[in-house]
Structures are given as structure tokens and as C-alpha cells.
Amino acid sequence: MRNAAIQHIEAKFLRQDVTVFNTGDSVRVHWKVKEGEKERVQAFEGIVIRKTKGNHRATFTVRKLSFGVGVERVFPLHSPRYEKIEVLSRGAVNRKRLFYLRDLKGKAARVDVIEEPKPSKKAASAS
Numbered sequence: 001m002r003n004a005a006i007q008h009i010e011a012k013f014l015r016q017d018v019t020v021f022n023t024g025d026s027v028r029v030h031w032k033v034k035e036g037e038k039e040r041v042q043a044f045e046g047i048v049i050r051k052t053k054g055n056h057r058a059t060f061t062v063r064k065l066s067f068g069v070g071v072e073r074v075f076p077l078h079s080p081r082y083e084k085i086e087v088l089s090r091g092a093v094n095r096k097r098l099f100y101l102r103d104l105k106g107k108a109a110r111v112d113v114i115e116e117p118k119p120s121k122k123a124a125s126a127s
Contacts, residue, residue: 014056023051025089026088027088031075032082047101048091049061089114090113091114
């Protein structure tokens with residue numbers, strides 16, 4: 001009984017506009033940063049190296065290189081602090097956790113990209 005009550009309360013705080021993305025995708029997270037009394041949006045762009053499961057506790061880790069130094073940041077998936085998540089490219093990976101990217105440098109640290117088919121002009125004009 002208690003578990004159902006907790007799930008009911010937690011369901012109120014789940015985001016309904018969550019973007020669908022997977023491990024290996026390049027994403028841009030627009031995160032709200034509070035500086036003093038002002039609030040602004042800062043973009044964090046990188047590769048998703050991990051996603052964890054869990055309803056309101058789900059998180060994802062994004063890794064980027066900043067001036068030659070690897071920077072990783074963990075974002076809560078259902079947080080009200082981010083405005084949106086943009087998927088820049090889809091990655092072709094066979095794992096759920098890409099921690100091996102930490103040891104790679106340069107071109108070796110790239111992930112293969114899945115080419116998404118673009119709609120043809122005939123299909124667009126037919127609809």
C-alpha cells in the first residue's frame with residue numbers, strides 16, 4: 001500500500017516532455033543556471049555516456065572535451081532545471097555505458113553516427 005502511495009505522489013513530478021535519446025547520442029542540454037538573483041540558460045553539449053533507470057531518479061551523464069580536458073556532468077532526467085534537450089546526432093553503439101571513451105583521445109574518441117533518412121520532396125508534396 002505504501003509503495004503505491006509513493007508512486008502516486010512521485011508521478012506528479014515526472015516530466016511529460018522528455019526527449020527520446022540513447023547512449024552514444026550527441027545532445028545539447030539547455031540548463032538553467034542561477035547567478036545571484038538572475039537566471040540564465042547555459043548549453044552543455046556532448047556525448048551521452050550513460051543513462052540510468054528509475055522513474056523520478058533517472059539520470060544521464062554527458063561528456064565533452066573542454067580545452068583538452070574531459071568534462072562529465074550528470075543531469076536528472078525529470079528535473080525542472082533544464083529547458084530542453086536537443087539531439088544533435090544519433091550514435092551507433094552496442095553498449096549502454098561508454099566509459100571506454102574516457103581513455104581515448106582525438107579521433108579515436110568519436111562515436112559512429114547513424115545517418116537518418118531525409119524525407120524526399122515527392123513524399124513531402126504528396127501529403
